[in-house]
Amino acid sequence: MSRWISTEPGEEAALLQALGISSVDELFQDVPKKARIGRLGIAPGRDEPEVVAEVDKILKRNKPLxxxxxxxxxxxxxRYVPAAVDAMLSRSEFYTAYTPYQAEASQGMLRALFEFQSLWVELTGLDVANASLYDGATAAGEALLFSRRLHEGNRFLVPASLPWEEKSVLRNYASGPNLNVEEIPYDERTGRLDLDFVRREVGRKDVFGVLADVPNGFGHLDEGILDLKSILGDIPLVVAADPLALSVLEPPGNYGADVVIGEGQGFGIAPSFGGPLLGLFACRKEHVRAAPGRIVGATLDAEGHRAYALTLVTREQHIRRSRATSNICTNESLMALAFVVYASLQxxxxxxxxxxxxxxxxxxxxxxxxxxxxxxxxxxxxxxxxxxxxxxxxxxxxxxxxxxxxxxxxxxxxxxxxxxxxxxxxxxxxxxxxxxxxxxxxxxxxxxxxxxxxxxxxxx
Amino acid sequence: MTFRQARWEEPPIWDLAPPRTAEAPPTISGIPDRFRRKTAVQWPELSEPEVVRHYTRLSQMNFGIDTSAYPLGSCTMKYNPKVSEMLARRPGAADMHPYQPEATAQGALELIWRLERLLAKVTGLPEVSLQPSAGAHGEYAALLMVRAYFHDKGESATRTEVLLPDTAHGTNPASAAMAGYTTREIPSKDGCVDVAALKAAVSEKTACFMLTNPNTAGLFESDILEIAETVHAAGGMLYYDGANLNAILGVTHPGRMGFDVAHLNLHKTFATPHGGGGPGAGVLAAGERLGPYLPVPRVVKSGRKFRLDYDRPHSIGKIKTGYGNFGLDVRAYAFALTHGEEGLKHVAHRSVLNSNYVGLRLGKYLPRPFRPLVKHEFVLSGAPLKERGVRTIDLAKRLLDEGVHAPTVYFPTLVEESLMVELPETESRRELDQFVAAFERAIGDSPENLHAAPQHLAVRRVDEVRAAREPLLSWKDLRTAGAKAETP
The missing domain is CATH 3.90.1150.10 (Aspartate Aminotransferase, domain 1)
Known part of the structure; x- marks a missing residue:
């Protein structure tokens, strides 16, 4: 049994007494009898050492990396996760907090997220980053929907070499508004995108966005990506970039990317069998009102001191409901903290x-x-x-x-x-x-x- | 209680050391010159103690569930067990790659399988997938499943509407719109779904009705069986938003209430930490009709072995990389094992007892617009404060000065100046009484002090209007704004 619920003798009786009832069952009289269940059919509770032994027994059937x-x-x-990253993630003021709706009570997380956004801006060469999405694949999905808000059309082009999981996620994000995800063939020798294909398809005028990845799904660099934007004109270019690669590569914003997304897990986040991960998203400032997800902004407090708050919230689901830019609410803030701590340590x-x-x-x-x-x-x-x-x-x-x-x-x-x-x-x-x-x-x-x-x- | 939050004059990290912009990164042979970064990333070079002090100071300017009660309605801010944190960091949990061969990941697959079976019992829906990253992600995936189901039935062209009550979480209509549906709001009557209005609204166009029960007013939708019958009679699906499941654990479940598909928030009901905004885990549970449409892979047990099953021809495919937020699954499993059958039921009992008790106490200060019998949370209206020139937001900020977090404010929107309060099972009677006392002091304070609040935190009242009107969204923005300010 847990020690997480207070079991002080007489405590629940006192609460019941205050309510003028004799049993907690009276608080469930609004649940119709026909809707009630008997037992769940799960095992009785256990104490902490038993739970640790049980979970360890299961986890020991794994062979870790x-x-x-x-x-x-x-x-x-x-990649190795420095001990100092986990120490910062273990600060319970960070990990046990909710989304920073009350800015004054949450300056620590808001500032860390502002620093995270700033870092992704520096890496990508764009202007604005959000405070995270679920993972790189869903960031690609959001980038697809974002591109459609910037440009007419119903076709989104992605490399045929993109990992199959990402293609599947993209097709799901495209399916709501009935958009198509189409594949750009690659050269069999170099793996490079067929730019003539892109040129031809863009000429058909119904393409609303193109995604390219750096490195690509084969792990290689495709120099042709540097020339993509000149083919696309005002059609949005989405670059999916590896953050570590961006420490040595030209920032995609410099070669015309309108959106740069990525998977941030490699920066201080253990692989944990695939989650939690970290979706990265940056765009140009003029498009920020079309962007998905939470964004932290700098402002002032009542005494004129620097302070931070969630901002541009009229894009979001809790205000705009069915007309929101995205349904995302919970994101990966703690993983964003890992990302910025990792990069700052390195x-x-x-x-x-x-x-x-x-x-x-x-x-x-x-x-x-x-x-x-x-x-x-x-x-x-x-x-x-x-x-x-x-x-x-x-x-x-x-x-x-x-x-x-x-x-x-x-x-x-x-x-x-x-x-x-x-x-x-x-x-x-x-x-x-x-x-x-x-x-x-x-x-x-x-x-x-x-x-x-x-x-x-x-x-x- | 007097409270003072730490108030470090800690500069942004880039002001701790000047970035060395002039340096080019090391050359990597074979990388074309055009592809090379010409100048290093603008970010400071700091020692480990400098970085650790910086973020430790920031952490001291943040509320968490470990520092204080956090009564955000619909967010279920309960204590996050430390044992779960410890277990999620075991090498067998953290040091596992999702693409490892199945033979080397039997424990991970077994834990997923066991948690799925357990959650099938908790929800009364037999088919479970842990893949979604958060509640809204689960909603979205479920609506894509509904769409695929109606597509296979040849009804996708007609079933174009998702219905939802006017008290629904904002994610519900947003997810429905993203999945390509038009949304239609059903008005509430006394805080619950107006069944007559629902009956008038359902039609051959109805794909799905999305409902959370208990709802965001904290009320149990007692007409749930009739609601289910109504939606099913029209050929639609019933979706359960599991954000408020905490109140009904072991009492009823979505399956018994007639729901076809549900999402659960492990970061609410199963006590995984919310991380200052995430990560979450938005488990999907489905009945027989929608089960085949769940994302792939599913984890199956054959003999004594566990494996990933991709052979699901009706599946919507993938909705994220990997199999879900496994680190959170480990935490949630430890939580569920600890509680067991009776413990989970006690969670519901105690959270409902807490909420009714605090509702009764706070009802003395502000009106409660709906019936007094609530489940996990209750709603107050701050409208009478306006007579004193005070608004709900002032009361919320003044509560922060007491060292407790504020409730959810201005939601649900059908209540004027609303406050939504949820104090889950992990708050003891002492904590509840302290919260009531803090509320009493806050609401009894002078309008001047309420307007000036907070005064004891790292910053004073934050100008959110300015943040939106003149967006400064990164260091780059600050540099540009600074340069502009310096130009005569």
Whole structure:
């Protein structure tokens, strides 16, 4: 049983007495008998040590990343979370607070969110960021709806190389207003977007937005993205960018992005089997009234001192209801705090150096894997930072990854859409250089990969 | 009680050290020159103690549930158990990647599966998905499921309307509009759905009626069975907004009341922390008709093994990356295990007892526009304050000076100058009495002091009108505004 509800003897009796009733059941007389239930049918309560033992028993059936040489990445990273980030997230004034509706009582969180917004503005080269969305994929969905508010049309173009999960989320966000998500083909050698296709489709005048990602779904950089805006004209360009990559890459605002979104989990947030994550969103100031989500603004208090408050709330669901720019209410504020604390601990040089070291590690890894019979690594002839795509010329990605797993290597993840009936495509794996994987782990991967591919050869 | 919040004159982080803008980031070979960042990100280089002090000072200028009662109506600000925080940080919870092979994530899948089974019992709806990130996200996904269902039935062209009561949370109409529906408000009568008006409104156009029960006035919709019958007779679906589930745990559930689909807020009912605005977790539970439309993957048990099942041809697909906010699932599971059958029922009993008790006490100071028997929360009208030249907002700000958070204000909108008060089960009688005493002092204070409030916090009354009229939304904005101000 919990100690979270006061059980002082006589306490509930006194409350009942004040109400002039003898039993709490009288407070439920408005629930019709036919609507009542008997028992839920769940186990009796337990005390804290029993609960800890029970949950630990389940969690110990997991094999955490630290048990392996892990090269898992994609939008979710297993980057080290500095102890100081978790210490700040554990300040209970932050984590046990609600949305800062009462500005005066919530200056701490409001200021931290204002600093977070400012940081995403600096990274992206845009003007305004919101105080977070759920994750990178839903940020893409919101960016789609945002683009439609800026431009007429019913077609939204996205790279065919976008991760399947994001495409599925985008299609869901598009389905409400009956918009279409269409795929831009890529060059088979470089993975780069087919800009002629974009030019042709934009010419048909019903495109209301285009999304491109940096790095792309294959982990590579596509220089063509720098020229996209000149093709699009006044059609909004949405760039989905990795925040760490932006520490060394040109801010997308400088090459015409109207919206920059991203997944912020890699900045100080543990992967936690995929959540909570952090959706990033920035746009130009002239479009801010079309933006989704909470926004913190700087203002003054009654004595003329600097103060902060949630602002431009007439965009939001609690005021505008069915005409709101988005339905979002609860966001990922605490994760936004992690993001800004992480970046502040690293500093601009720390972030850039981390990206540089991951890029170097990725190149070492690619050359170690590239020499193995049956593996094309990297698959695409294009620059990359910390991740790249490997293609198998024999066997399946799932089988390969499973063989690696048995050798204590998590070698990346398959890019295929796992839904039955989905087009499976080539056997491709996204491989990430991770902080935890040093030279020894890279060699371990290469050795395991060689063994796995040799086994495929024997079975073939 | 006298209260003084910390008032640090802490500069913004960028004023702690000048950013080194001139430096270019390190060169990474193979990256085309055009793609390179030419100047470093403008952000300060600070030591760890500097960063930690900065954010610790900020934290001291923030209320949380650990510092004080937080009676925000419809937000269910209950104590967040520390054991849940500890468990969510275990390597088996935190150090897990969603794309790990299933064989290495059996514990995570098992925990999801177990929590889903438990929530199926709590909601009376057999099919559960933990994927949505928040309540509104769950609403949106559920409406897409409703749409897909009617599409398969060949009725999507006609069923274009979502009905909701005028007391609905703002997320309900916003989610409905995002899902492509037109919304239609059903007026309330004495704070509850006017069933006659609902009967007149339902038609072959009705896709769904969205309802929270108890509703935002804190009242149990006693006509719920008739409401369900009415909506179903018209061929529509009934949606349960689970924001207020706390009051009815173990007493009734959405399944028994006739709802077809529901979302739960684990960050309310199941005590996961709200994080200063998020993260949340907006679990979806569905009955037989909508179950097949839930997002993929579903977690299934085959033999003794757990796996992710993508073979759901009717599924709407994905609504976020991964499988939901797993870190919160771990916390919520620990909460539910601790309480168990009787404990969860006690949660409802005690939250309702608290709310009725405080409602009775505060009813002496301000009118309660609806019947006195409430569930998890109650509504007051601050309208009589106007005779003294005072408004609800002044009372709310004056309460902050007492070191307690203010209730939800100006919602529900059908009550003039409304205050919505919710003090969940984790507030002891002593805390309730202290809140009542603080309220009594606040409302009894002079109009001058009420207008001047708050006076004991890090800042005085914040000018929100100015914030919206002259938006300064980032450091970049502040720099531009500063440069403008310096130009003669």
């Amino acid at each position: 630290s048990d392996f040489a892990s090269f898992l990445g994609g939008r979710i990273s297993s 500093g601009p040089r720390g972030l850039a150096n981390l990206q540089a070291s991951l890029a170097e590690k990725a190149r070492t890894l690619a050359s170690a894997l590239g020499g193995i019979e049956g593996l094309q690594a990297p698959r695409f002839d294009a620059p990359y930072l910390g991740e790249f795509t490997v293609e198998l010329t024999k066997g399946t990605a799932d089988e390969f990854l499973d063989r690696l797993r048995r050798r204590k290597v998590l070698g990346g993840h398959s890019l295929a859409d796992p839904r039955p009936g989905a087009s499976h495509g080539p056997e491709r794996i996204l491989v990430a250089a991770t902080q935890a994987a040093g030279d020894k782990q890279v060699q371990k991967y290469a050795k395991a990969a060689r063994g796995a591919m040799a086994a495929v050869g024997r079975n073939a």
